[in-house]
Amino acid sequence: MHLRNTLSCFCLLVLLASCSEREFAERPEYRVKKRILVDASHDGGVWWFPQSGSFDPNVNHQGTAIANYLRTLGQEVDELPSNAPVTDSLLSLYTGVIRAGNYGAYSSETLTAYDNFLSKGGSLFLIGEYLITGAQDQLAEHLGIQFSGSHYGHVDSFAVNPVTTGGTSYYYNAGSVVKNTRSNADIEILGWLDHDATKPVLGILHHPKAKIFFTGDINGLETVPQPLSARIYEWLYR
Numbered sequence: 001m002h003l004r005n006t007l008s009c010f011c012l013l014v015l016l017a018s019c020s021e022r023e024f025a026e027r028p029e030y031r032v033k034k035r036i037l038v039d040a041s042h043d044g045g046v047w048w049f050p051q052s053g054s055f056d057p058n059v060n061h062q063g064t065a066i067a068n069y070l071r072t073l074g075q076e077v078d079e080l081p082s083n084a085p086v087t088d089s090l091l092s093l094y095t096g097v098i099r100a101g102n103y104g105a106y107s108s109e110t111l112t113a114y115d116n117f118l119s120k121g122g123s124l125f126l127i128g129e130y131l132i133t134g135a136q137d138q139l140a141e142h143l144g145i146q147f148s149g150s151h152y153g154h155v156d157s158f159a160v161n162p163v164t165t166g167g168t169s170y171y172y173n174a175g176s177v178v179k180n181t182r183s184n185a186d187i188e189i190l191g192w193l194d195h196d197a198t199k200p201v202l203g204i205l206h207h208p209k210a211k212i213f214f215t216g217d218i219n220g221l222e223t224v225p226q227p228l229s230a231r232i233y234e235w236l237y238r
Helices: 002-018 021-025 064-072 108-119 138-143 228-237
Strands: 035-039 076-080 096-100 123-127 147-158 170-178 187-193 200-205 211-215
Touching: 035 064, 064 076, 064 228, 108 123, 108 138, 123 138, 123 228, 147 200, 170 187, 211 228
Parallel strands: 035 076, 035 096, 096 123, 123 211
Antiparallel strands: 147 170, 147 187, 170 200, 187 200, 200 211
């Protein structure tokens, strides 16, 4: 019996040694379920529309398609109501966050909570919205991205990158563009509006410990454009 157990263990070690880490990661039983928070606490009426007052994730709203798409990938998704507090203890419960909307000011406690979340290797999809003259996306600027303006058109020009490979045009509905690409070397632009190099709208913000993907419009992503959506969420949360 002892010899049989020894041989079994030896065979298992040989099998493990012969399989790459990627091969094991691709097996369903070795995939780790991610817990993702949709932080819609600063939603200006895009994620939760047409709901107001009482926000119920089980009742249809504009963000439903994204949340349900992630659930079909096996992820656990929670959606935060508008005006809900975002704290360090809350973010510590999640491996990934979708920041949906930039309406209103952020408290210093919330900004610190995001800093701590990212310093621990969290994954953030930073989604902005349009900004009127003089307004700012406080969290985005805290992290090093300056969104600006209100723009309509199509995201139809993509950089060569695994995340945007095969990307197809989708509508950009009153979203903002990034203004500080030259002054922040950590910003890698992967998509532009209407083939216009002066209108960068999505990309990666490189961080020493975290993954951060950003764009300036929620509406277009709520149509779950493919294959871009699949590649973004795979890069962030798998």
